[in-house]
Amino acid sequence: MKKSIFSAVGLYVRDVLLGAWSITGSCMTAFPYLLRWGDLRKEVTEGYPDPISSKTADDLPTRSRGLLFNDIDRCTGCGECEKVCPSRCIKIKDEPGADPSKLWVSVFDIDFSRCIFCGLCVEVCQPGSLAHTRQYEGAAYQVSDLVASFGRGTVTDEHRSKWAILRKMSESDEASP
């Protein structure tokens, strides 16, 4: 069926009006952005971790390098990690301990604000005390909060006197039998 002239004109006018409507629509969509109205001003808190897309620690690859952890009981305080660290984020202070053949690791600080998670320190660690965990959420409110301390604390006079007593006891134990 051939279209009549009126229906053709009607369709034409309808198309023009639709075009004008579309342009107005896009302008009005952008309007709140000009005045920062409504939803744009509202603070939006999104669920974290996102149940759909976020990775959990279990989804990480087996060799992923998360935040470092030092098992201080196994740490010998040799300082290899401190030497090898390219960003110099590890600080170690050793003192003679209760057992004179071993070192008392009084300070073992890792500054995660400088750490680049290269993993060199873990590779050189002889006793295998330093290791990457699977934790990767290290955000903090203060930069100073990013320093992780694993040290035993400085040796006090109290410690010394206690160790001296222990040493005497063990010596007398060895001597008595």
Add this chain to the structure above:
Amino acid sequence: MMNSDNSWIVAWSDSLGFPEAMPQWIYAAAALICTFCFVIVPCGALMSYFERKLAADLQARVGPNRAGPAGILQPIADLLKLLQKESRTEWNWKENIWLSVHTMALYSTLAVLPLGSMAVLVNTEMSVFLPFWAALVLALGTMLLGLGQNSVPGWFGGIRVAAQTLAGSFPALISLLCTGVRSGSFRWSSLAESQGFSPWDWTLLANPFQMIAFSVFVMSGLVLLAIPPLDGGLSMSDIHGGVASHLYGRRLSLFQFGRFYGFFFWSVITVVLFLGAWDLPVSLVNSLKSMGAHQLLALSELLWLLVKTFALMLLIIWIAKVNSRSRVDQITDFVWRVLSPFSLAALVGSSLWAGWRAF
């Protein structure tokens, strides 16, 4: 040719120490230079800042914020940066000639730009059409600028600019006639007198056909001068800016400022034709005139005109920023098949309306 009431220019120029019997053409030249330096250039700087801030807001960005408070000095920083760019070593005489022609054609419209009841230099029955013809000459200069560049973007850009101008000029001319039909004359002064301060006295709201004529006039001006969103002739994505593709540094800033000026003068003309010109409330005008404060009146008329012009330009920029740009063939198609019939309908409608009112 000259507007007889140029007392305000005399009042301004007296303080500069010109001799008594000055030829009028010196006044005219001084007025043009003053208009360019103190109206057009500051407007261009302000508008480029507003445009960037508006675009930033629409896209949820910050926009310029480093140079000066809230980035207000950014246009100056941009200008200084462009001015110290090195110029190219080889000399393209065609490009230089046509860039000068383009620029001269552009700023020849300054002479016919109405900026207030006392700042109308050319006020004849033809004056409304003069900027229109200047826009056509400008398109010729732009086209030849592109053709003189010996590059594919230049050739295509030039031809596209010509196609857009030819398309845009027809509905622009027809919708221009609609305003003359209402005011009964094409003098700037009578066009302004036929309107008033209140929006209800504007040509835009006189009748529905004038509304159509207004939209057609604005859109066809955007096509004619290739201003976003209807700037397919200078499209970046397929012809690398067309005519502007080989321009950079000082020449590019000259060309870009020319494009801004084209946008500006078309908006000024639209405001004068449709949006109440420079008309202030009658009581205010009378009291200022009785006080003899002609300079203050001229300034406030200019400011009121510029405020409306800026509002119109920001509206167009808003539309341009949130809508996708059209291809050049879609633009010309739109002009011939939509704008032209609508402009003719507006002309017929507004003529009938005027005839009905006359009886």
